[in-house]
Amino acid sequence: xxxxxxxxxxxxxxxxxxxxxxxxxxxxxxxxxxxxxxxxxxxxxxxxxxxxxxxxxxxxxxxxxxxxxxxxxxxxxxxxxxxxxxxxxxxxxxxxxxxxxxxxxxxxxxxxxxxxxxxxxx
Numbered sequence: 001x002x003x004x005x006x007x008x009x010x011x012x013x014x015x016x017x018x019x020x021x022x023x024x025x026x027x028x029x030x031x032x033x034x035x036x037x038x039x040x041x042x043x044x045x046x047x048x049x050x051x052x053x054x055x056x057x058x059x060x061x062x063x064x065x066x067x068x069x070x071x072x073x074x075x076x077x078x079x080x081x082x083x084x085x086x087x088x089x090x091x092x093x094x095x096x097x098x099x100x101x102x103x104x105x106x107x108x109x110x111x112x113x114x115x116x117x118x119x120x121x122x
Contacts, residue, residue: 032077033108037062037070042079042105045097053093071095079104 033039040060044051051059057067074080079101083094097105 029111030104030108032073032079033104035070037066038074039108041067041070041074041095042097042101045080045095046102046105050094050096053095056095074101077101077104 033042037060041056044056044059053064053067053071056071057064060067071080071082075082077100078098081096081098083096085092085094
């Protein structure tokens, strides 16, 4: 049998792809918002002035513990403001998107739109 010679692939620049050092650094995805439940919370609050804990729980079809943990992370990041009160003797928790949360959501959506555009252009 004949001798096998390795197949050489062209260098990235030769294929029309700029070398790694020449590529712009991609914008970092906001990992806090990227998680499914947190993105849903922020999105729901972006189109509603306020939502109660129970309204969010029903809307997102999630458990008390799950919603509470995710909402707390958003509150710690100051993306969401939480107000606790009582309606008679029943505790009531309201959530509102903060200006910082709205800016974070807009940045996240812009990033995702850019990724979609780049993917479709290929």
